[in-house]
Amino acid sequence: MKKASLITVLLVFLFAAEGLRAQRRLTEATISYDIVINTSNKTPQAADLLDGATSVVYLKGNSSRADMISSLGTQATIVDGKTGNVTVLKEYGEQKYMITMTRDDWKESNKKYEGVTFTYVEEYKTIAGYNCQKAVGKLADGSNFNVYFTRDLVPVNKDFQYLNKNLPGLAMQYEATLGNMLVTYTVSTVNFNPVQQSKFDLPKSGYRVMTYEESKGGKSN
Secondary structure, X not given: OHHHXXXXXXXXXXXXXXXXXXXXXXXXXXXXXXXXXXXXXOXXXXXXXXXOOEEEEEEEOOEEEEEEEEOOEEEEEEEOOOOOOEEEEEEEXXXXXXXXXXXXXXXXXXXXXXXXXXXXXXXXXXXXXXXXXXXXXXXXXOOEEEEEEEOOEEEOOOHHHHHHOOOOOEEEEEEEEXXXXXXXXXXXXXXXXXXXXXXXXXXXXXXXXXXXXXXXHHHOO
């Protein structure tokens, strides 16, 4: 009996250890998303321009940087892990803008995602080698979106992806709206190599600097 009990205890510890091993806290990583634009427009010029776009997210502690790269240009969103302030860098041709945001500004800019609730579905698929479960998100306005997430990777900082910050893991594929278009982001790779601190440095010159309030006035367009 004692031997059987010992084996049982060992098995419990082994399963617990396996669970801890499988789940990884994301403190530093580079996550690459492929972007697909879905539109009902029969002449989707905007969708064509964004065809093949990618989003690359750099995580380092509580800091993050998300770069959206397309044929139109690039847009980087940098979250300062120490202050919570956010800087958006937009580069479209010769036009370069730096939009500075406080923590409250960032929250306001994402207010449509506040209070998102998720319903978890027993539907799974593998994305970039990770087992992902489907969830249906519901926004405050009543609209829904689909997301597949993995519980194996849990970001320490979730501000970089406000839409999915309430998920118990990393969103590996999710839907979002961009104007009148539905955009699907799908992870292609997750790299755990160290992220250079310089990724979060802000440019000293070359950009027209404006506040969040100024950017809302349409001056960044």
